[in-house]
Amino acid sequence: MLSIQDVLDYCDLDRGEIEAIAEHEHIPITLAAEMSESLLCSPEGVCRLHVMFQENMQRARARGNFEHVKTLAKAYEHLQRSHPLPGHHH
Template sequence: MLSIQDVIDYCDLDRGEIEAIAEHEHIPIAVAAEMSAVLLCTPEGVCHLHTMIIENMQHALESGRYQHVKDLAETYQHLQRSHPISTH
């Protein structure tokens, strides 16, 4: 049986990015990990992933969860470095 860490290790995203997908879509981490593979296949999917994290930050800010905003901002910075939005 695979652990959640095994599933995450199989993905091309880190745990924070996968957790952000799960939070945004209200799905389990394992499903979010599978979803990440689909999102990373196209420039549109990568853009959608960026949008998800930004929307999570906006929601956390509106909810007054400032530490979560900071954590998501760090996750977003990592995403920008590892999977930038295509300019083409």
């Protein structure tokens, strides 16, 4: 049986990024980790990841949960560096 840490170690995304996918999709973190791997395989998937983060931040802001917005923003910055939107290379 793999531990959650084993699953996260296998992923190209970090825990904050995986947690954001789980939150957006309302799925367990292990499924979010698997989903992240398939999303990273295509430019469309990478775009979808960026949209998930933006939607999570909008929802957290709408609820007034600014601590969570900060947490998501930090994870999103990492995503932007490690997996920039296609055509937006720095």
